[in-house]
Structure formats: structure tokens, C-alpha cells
Amino acid sequence: MKVIRLVLGQLILLLNAIFSPRAMKRSEDAQQQVNDQAKQLQLYQFESCPFCVKVRRSAKRLNLPLATVDAKQPDNEQVLIEQGGKRKVPCLRIEDKSGQVKWMYESNDIVAYLEQRFA
Ligand SMILES: N[C@@H](CCC(=O)N[C@@H](CS)C(=O)NCC(=O)O)C(=O)O
Structure with a gap:
């Protein structure tokens, strides 16, 4: 089962690399705001x-430089469980201008x- 999951995972990464989505284009100013x-x-x-x-x-299509955090790393996993609420990925950590943090699950x-x- 673990081997099948590993092979499937690698296949998904390969297909993702081959059929990589095209990033949308914006003006320099608009892209800077997105960044x-x-x-x-x-x-x-x-x-x-x-x-x-x-x-x-989706982030690639939107030309959004989205930072990723490896939730398999024990320190990151602990943050996800303690602050997000559960060990499930993907989970988007969203911080607003006032520093308030929201954790969004479900792809x-x-x-x-x-x-x-x-x-
Ligand atoms: N419905 C969820 C499914 C997410 C999901 O099943 N994620 C798996 C990894 S592929 C997970 O986090 N499983 C918990 C674990 O491995 O501990 C979504 O669309 O985001």
C-alpha cells in the first residue's frame, strides 16, 4: 500500500510537471501587489x-508566489495541529493586515x- 501510494505520488508530480499550467500575466504594479x-x-x-x-x-495559474510549508516536518506538523486544529493538508494559513490568522482547510x-x- 505504501509503495502504491509512493508510485502514485511520483506519477502525480511528473504529470504536474509535464502539464504545468500557464501563469496569468498582469501589469508590473498589479503583480507587485499580488506578490x-x-x-x-x-x-x-x-x-x-x-x-x-x-x-x-491554482496558485501557479494565478501567478501567485505561494510559500509552502512541509507539514511532514515535525515542527510544522505541530504548528498545524495546534493552530490549525488538525493534521490535514492542504491548509492555507492566512494572516490579515492586523496580524489575525485564519486557517483554511479543504482544497x-x-x-x-x-x-x-x-x-
Ligand atoms: N477533502 C480534502 C482531502 C485532503 C486529504 O485527504 N489530505 C490528506 C493527504 S492527501 C491528509 O491530510 N491526510 C491526513 C494525514 O495524512 O494525516 C481536501 O480536498 O483538501
């Missing part, structure tokens, strides 16, 4: 998790949020 806003976002993820790949593809919700904010 600045992206600094308040972090995607807690596993590299080959299909749901995480889906979110990363569909995260993609919808990114689309609504950056498309």
Missing part, C-alpha cells in the same frame, strides 16, 4: 498529495478563495 499580498499566505502541504498539487496548480475552499482574491 506583497502573497507574503501573508502559507500553504501547509505534503509535496505529492493530490489535493495539495491542485492548490499549487476546493482554498482554490475558491485564491480565485476570488487573485483572479
Whole structure:
């Protein structure tokens, strides 16, 4: 089972690399604003998790430099569980201008949020 999961994970990464989405283009100013806003976002993820790949593809399409955090690293995993509420990925950590932090689970919700904010 572990081997099958490993092979499938690698296959997903390969297909993702081959069929990489095209990044949208913006004016320099608009892209700079997106880059600045992206600094308040972090995607807690596993590299080959299909749901995480889906979110990363959405970020790529939106030309959003989304920082990723490896939730398999014990320190990161602990932060995710303690602050996010559960060990599940993908999870988007969203910090607003006042420093308030929100943790968003579910790939569909995260993609919808990114689309609504950056498309
Ligand atoms: N419905 C969720 C499914 C997410 C999911 O099942 N993630 C798996 C990894 S692919 C997970 O975090 N499992 C918990 C674990 O491995 O501890 C979504 O679309 O985000």
C-alpha cells in the first residue's frame, strides 16, 4: 500500500510537471501587489498529495508566489495541529493586515478563495 501510494505520488508530480499550467500575466504594479499580498499566505502541504498539487496548480495559474510549508516536518506538523486544529493538508494559513490568522482547510475552499482574491 505504501509503495502504491509512493508510485502514485511520483506519477502525480511528473504529470504536474509535464502539464504545468500557464501563469496569468498582469501589469508590473498589479503583480507587485499580488506578490506583497502573497507574503501573508502559507500553504501547509505534503509535496505529492493530490489535493495539495491542485492548490499549487491554482496558485501557479494565478501567478501567485505561494510559500509552502512541509507539514511532514515535525515542527510544522505541530504548528498545524495546534493552530490549525488538525493534521490535514492542504491548509492555507492566512494572516490579515492586523496580524489575525485564519486557517483554511479543504482544497476546493482554498482554490475558491485564491480565485476570488487573485483572479
Ligand atoms: N477533502 C480534502 C482531502 C485532503 C486529504 O485527504 N489530505 C490528506 C493527504 S492527501 C491528509 O491530510 N491526510 C491526513 C494525514 O495524512 O494525516 C481536501 O480536498 O483538501
